[in-house]
Amino acid sequence: MTGPAPTAHVTVTLADVALADAPAQVIARQVIARQVIVEPVQPPIPFELRYDPATIIPKHTHAVQARIEDGRRLLFISASANHVITRGAPAEVEVWVERVSQPPDQ
Numbered sequence: 001m002t003g004p005a006p007t008a009h010v011t012v013t014l015a016d017v018a019l020a021d022a023p024a025q026v027i028a029r030q031v032i033a034r035q036v037i038v039e040p041v042q043p044p045i046p047f048e049l050r051y052d053p054a055t056i057i058p059k060h061t062h063a064v065q066a067r068i069e070d071g072r073r074l075l076f077i078s079a080s081a082n083h084v085i086t087r088g089a090p091a092e093v094e095v096w097v098e099r100v101s102q103p104p105d106q
Contacts, residue, residue: 008070009033012047018060027051058086066095074100
């Protein structure tokens, strides 16, 4: 299996996901360029999201999400909820991503 292309990048976000009928509100984002994830550095890929604590609403649910893209092509995405900070969730999480199915080349 080959790894992500040289133009791939990782995007990790912290979002308020409390409202089921609205898009998640992004609070913090970190983009990690491909040169950081080439060999010999392999996953796990460390990340740190810096945010203003005043943006956190204690009664809301917050989650960390990750995706790996090559240009606009989505390659991997976090498929499970990674709740953080509020409602008894931890401040640090390990985020796993899953390969996205790609349609066959036409």
